[in-house]
Amino acid sequence: MKLKSLKINEIEFLRKIEFNPFTKKYKKGMKKVALVYPNRYVGGISNIGLQIIYSKVFEHNAYCERFYYDVFDGIRSFENATPLQKFDIALFSLQYELDYFRAIEILKKGDFKGLKIAGGPAVMINPKPLTGYFDAFFIGEVEEKVEEIIEAKSKEELSGIEGVYTGKEDKVKRVKAKIGAHLPTEIVGNGVYGRCFILEIGRGCIRKCRFCVVRTLYSPPRWRKIDDMPEVKGVEKVVLVAPSPTDNPNFLEMLEYYVEKGFKVSPSSIRADTVDEKLVNLLHEGGLKTLTLAPETASEHLQELICKNITSTDILNAAKLSSKKFNKIKLYFMIGLPYETMDDVKGIVDLANKVKEIVGVVKISVNPLVPKPHTPFQWLPFGGLQNIKKGLDQLKRKIEYLKLETNKLRIDARIPNITEYIIQTILSRGDESVSKVLEKKDFRRLSKFLGEQKIDETFPWDFIDHGYNKNMLLEEYEKIMS
Numbered sequence: 001m002k003l004k005s006l007k008i009n010e011i012e013f014l015r016k017i018e019f020n021p022f023t024k025k026y027k028k029g030m031k032k033v034a035l036v037y038p039n040r041y042v043g044g045i046s047n048i049g050l051q052i053i054y055s056k057v058f059e060h061n062a063y064c065e066r067f068y069y070d071v072f073d074g075i076r077s078f079e080n081a082t083p084l085q086k087f088d089i090a091l092f093s094l095q096y097e098l099d100y101f102r103a104i105e106i107l108k109k110g111d112f113k114g115l116k117i118a119g120g121p122a123v124m125i126n127p128k129p130l131t132g133y134f135d136a137f138f139i140g141e142v143e144e145k146v147e148e149i150i151e152a153k154s155k156e157e158l159s160g161i162e163g164v165y166t167g168k169e170d171k172v173k174r175v176k177a178k179i180g181a182h183l184p185t186e187i188v189g190n191g192v193y194g195r196c197f198i199l200e201i202g203r204g205c206i207r208k209c210r211f212c213v214v215r216t217l218y219s220p221p222r223w224r225k226i227d228d229m230p231e232v233k234g235v236e237k238v239v240l241v242a243p244s245p246t247d248n249p250n251f252l253e254m255l256e257y258y259v260e261k262g263f264k265v266s267p268s269s270i271r272a273d274t275v276d277e278k279l280v281n282l283l284h285e286g287g288l289k290t291l292t293l294a295p296e297t298a299s300e301h302l303q304e305l306i307c308k309n310i311t312s313t314d315i316l317n318a319a320k321l322s323s324k325k326f327n328k329i330k331l332y333f334m335i336g337l338p339y340e341t342m343d344d345v346k347g348i349v350d351l352a353n354k355v356k357e358i359v360g361v362v363k364i365s366v367n368p369l370v371p372k373p374h375t376p377f378q379w380l381p382f383g384g385l386q387n388i389k390k391g392l393d394q395l396k397r398k399i400e401y402l403k404l405e406t407n408k409l410r411i412d413a414r415i416p417n418i419t420e421y422i423i424q425t426i427l428s429r430g431d432e433s434v435s436k437v438l439e440k441k442d443f444r445r446l447s448k449f450l451g452e453q454k455i456d457e458t459f460p461w462d463f464i465d466h467g468y469n470k471n472m473l474l475e476e477y478e479k480i481m482s
């Protein structure tokens with residue numbers, strides 16, 4: 001979980017090549033806001049949500065610097081190596097549960113005494129395991145609330161703000177924002193997509209995949225319109241981001257628009273059933289090198305169970321169509337689903353091998369299912385079996401099988417470390433008791449959060465109103481399990 005720190009010459013290089021249109025000089029009296037991303041710089045700089053917050057802080061006449069875990073251990077800023085202690089407020093963005101460990105380390109090592117507020121998808125799922133570490137949590141899309149939050153002087157003042165949870169509130173309604181006009185300009189740095197302009201073309205998703213939190217956390221789906229596209233300058237590449245970008249009704253036109261203007265363009269992901277000749281040609285013209293698809297499973301009965309609606313036929317069609325222009329495909333799968341057998345796991349290897357025969361190179365990534373809150377899978381046991389020990393043993397056997405068979409077939413496979421997924425499940429489903437063991441990292445007493453949850457269970461995250469009806473999720477769950 002420890003990430004490699006960047007060397008000072010690497011940090012200097014990143015600073016030198018970064019274009020930052022937002023920053024202003026600090027003036028006496030300005031509130032100092034630390035924007036902390038407890039993960040790698042490449043990820044943080046590619047996150048459009050963080051860029052929006054950063055620009056909003058300056059808009060409201062406050063001052064902001066950014067902190068990344070791999071830059072000075074997250075305790076001195078990227079811009080000026082300013083110590084975290086010198087700031088009045090720290091806004092943490094928590095994208096993944098495993099970021100919790102790094103966030104806590106930053107708070108401790110940085111000896112931060114100001115107001116500590118966390119937001120981001122992991123917090124929107126369930127902030128309870130972090131209650132001992134932060135003054136407040138923000139549940140929702142924060143851009144329209146930045147001013148109120150940075151003006152607050154105490155936990156008590158934060159408590160009255162819509163979307164804020166300080167531990168006292170019985171219910172918190174998620175705050176939704178409009179997908180308004182896009183930032184006309186952005187910080188351009190060396191991120192996960194390279195140097196590019198990141199264009200958000202959608203929030204939420206029209207699909208109902210049963211394992212995915214996007215359907216509830218970011219509802220309703222909102223799309224950028226074709227007449228609301230910023231003019232991009234100073235970069236060669238545009239990345240179109242959304243949870244499922246190809247579902248934007250104007251996706252192809254958007255892609256075409258930037259390709260025709262001579263930009264390299266790629267979407268953050270592609271649904272296999274949207275791949276056709278036109279899309280393949282545009283992606284190729286846009287400079288995409290590898291097609292990434294997420295079938296999740298290769299079996300029809302499990303496809304029905306997860307409701308992703310991508311069949312092996314869709315994957316093979318996409319492989320055939322794209323083989324004319326691409327020679328590499330990356331596939332994402334999950335294991336540990338209920339009713340999953342060794343035949344289903346064998347199906348993953350078979351499908352990957354067929355794709356390899358069509359395109360030449362295939363890379364697969366297989367992750368155990370984390371049964372997440374706010375989804376119909378929130379009652380499921382980790383590993384897919386009622387008996388946790390049996391479920392874990394079975395998962396280990398499946399992983400061994402995948403390692404062996406992909407090796408034999410020379411398929412490049414990224415196979416998981418189960419422990420990380422066990423911890424992720426505990427952190428996403430845990431309550432305040434998890435807070436007490438976060439630093440000790442001794443999760444043995446917390447196995448109750450891994451097991452099958454009772455139908456009438458009141459969950460730690462039930463206090464969040466994301467706008468869905470829990471009974472509807474339960475009906476879906478009972479349908480799957482009957």
Ligand code: SF4
Pocket residue numbers: 205206207208209212213214215243244308
């Ligand atoms: S997995 Fe993808 S397609 Fe399915 S609901 Fe989530 S974002 Fe949408």
